[in-house]
Amino acid sequence: MYARLFPIIAVLAALLAPAAAASDLTVFAAASMREAMERIASGFEEETGTKVVFSFAGTGVLARQIEAGAPADLFVSADADWMDYVTENGSIDAASVRQVASNALVLVGASGAAALELEASKIADFLDDQRMAMADPDTVPAGRYGRTALENLGLWQSVAGRLAPMENVRIALASVARGDTPLGLVYRTDAEIEPNVAVLATFPDTSHPEIRYLAALTEGSGNPAAEPFLDYLTGPDAREILQSLGFVTDKVE
Incomplete structure (x- = not known):
């Protein structure tokens, strides 16, 4: 049922999204890129005078919106699969795709909670009769990375029936910060901006594919500021902002 509803929800979101001025x-x-993108945009606006308007959501939702014709000039994806999807359907300028940053996966709990070993019994004891929040593993990159990491560590079967899947990784983070769920699987950079959670465990880089943030121009964009902003995203000022928030930029093109 949810799979059938997903494209409909994406189209409606695209149609109802607030309109930006023609020059924006x-x-x-x-x-998961909200804070970084807003800081980067602030510097770009100061240099160029061009206002940058954002739509933040789960990567899959955004990809569907772009596919449905939403008026985006650039797309910043949290994984390669969704970028491939919009590229293959002709929504993205394939030649413009660039890697912006990478990230890591962590388990978070309430601030002050003790470290947690990545073992099925330890996680089960920690959860007790509650659930673990994570981005939806069927549609959201953070969820897909998380599921792969859990599978590779032999933990998926023990937690699959105890998940609280969320629309995006920030909602999963908020669930832990509010105390709605005792444990959450999020990006390291998410944990660093939320004072009400603590990192309890970090997944080995080898347990999941590289978490790649990719940016590209949309095929229908005619905004002359689009390419300069894409260049700015991979420039020294943007890299400094990304690194300050915990992103890894050593593979930025």
Whole structure:
């Protein structure tokens, strides 16, 4: 049922999204990039005078919106699969795709909670009769990375029936910060901006594919500021902001 509803929800979101002024640059970006993108945009606006307008959501939702014709100038994806999807359906300028940053996966709990070993019994004891929040593993990159990591560590079967899947990784983070769920699987950079959670465990880089944030121009964008902003995203000022928030930029093109 949810799979059938997903494209409909994406189209409705695209149609109901607030309109930007014709001269504004519209960027659709993964929710986990909010703070970084807003800081980067502030510097770009100061240099160029061009206002940058954002739509933040789960990468899959944004990709569907772009596919449905939403008026985005750039797309910043939290994984390669969704970028491939919009590229293959002709929504993205394939030649413009660039890697912006990478990230890591962590388990978080309430601030002050003790470290947690990545073992099925330890996680089960920690959860007790409650659930673990994570981005939806069927549609959201953070969820897909998380599921792969859990599978590779032999933990998926023990937690699969105890998940609280969320629309995006920031909602999963908020669930832990509010105390709605005792444990959450999020990006390291998410944990660093939320004072009400603590990192309890970090997944080995070898347990999941590299978490790649990719940016590209949309095929229908005619905004002259789109390409300069894409260049700015991979420039030294943007790299400094990304690194300050915990992103890894050593593979930025």
